[in-house]
Amino acid sequence: MELIGARRLLEGQPMVNIVDVEKQLKGLGYKNLRRESGKTLKVLVDGNRQEVMQRLTHQLPGAKHIRTTVKSSIGHIEYEGINLLIKPSAVQGRAAYGLGNEDLLAKKINQVLTTVGKPINIIFAGSNRSFTASNITEAQTVGNDTTGFKKADIRLTGQGNVYNFSLKKDNAEYWExxxxAFRSEASIIITKLIRQGKVRLRKDPTSKVYRLDRSIAASLHPEEIHHLVFGTDIKPNTGGVLIRTFSDDDFYYDAEKNELTIQVTKILIDVADFGDNAPVVLIRNDATRAGVLADKGMRGIRAMIVSASRVRMGEKKAQGQKLLRSSIVYV
DNA sequence: TACAATGATGATGCCAAGTC
DNA sequence: GACTTGGCATCATCATTGTA
Structure with a gap:
């Protein structure tokens, strides 16, 4: 059996480092590794992570399965002073948080640009309107730049023109x-509803987490919606919000017109475009969060901006007197 | 001071349970 | 069985804290 780090040190042998552990893991058949830091290594696997966790703990002499960690729900392995996290390979990288949609859009546009070799006009064709971006030479993904409350996910540029678009998948009900942003407002709303006896806030006796007995949905002013959805960089004449889960079939290039037509479900350039499905604030339990009452020492209450459709079922039921399982309070 | 570790937050997707 | 909802898993990124 190999000696573990502390014993090696005592016996004058060098401590193993993360490179040694990587080599050892590769020798055991774990080829898909990602270094997080000098002491943390992700082992990316397909299939059941728990099984891999148990197997690795047995395969690595002296390895210990630490069950409580903030880095992973299933814990991590401590081995030779290195923390090993077992992560699913399928949800790493951009695909993990929905950036695949903007990647596909930018990739398809740039493919056409490369093939054509000159600026093109791009027409986004939605059910409610269409939008033309003229003389485009490049598509960039810019979703990572959120400084100054920028909302754009993709930027189209060419010959002095700059167009910014935010993307939402067809099934996306969550905005942010x-x-x-709503810490103080949420705190006021909760306090008011507790006073009115419409909701109750209880501390979980087994933890420090607080729970509401009902979720709370609060409407937003049009100006708030505009700020939340369009941010500081999306303007009506030079961009908008594109609703679409893109696929290869959505793109058609007409060589005669030099136009790339991209099918989208809907294009939003104004709050009125939401119709009756404008975003609302949903205040709900989430035991993993510090949340909106954290400054009062109460963890576990979270505020999210979601589409009205996400909470509408409860509203319909409320109007019909019979409530769903936990129901929602509307303010 | 630089780097690593840790914690908080924003974001997306999935799934179990409740209801019709 | 289909649909809705709440809860949670998981990711990236950024800020803060700790340490060599």
């Missing part, structure tokens, strides 16, 4: 977290 609002723990920070």
């Amino acid at each position: 977290s609002a723990d920070t």
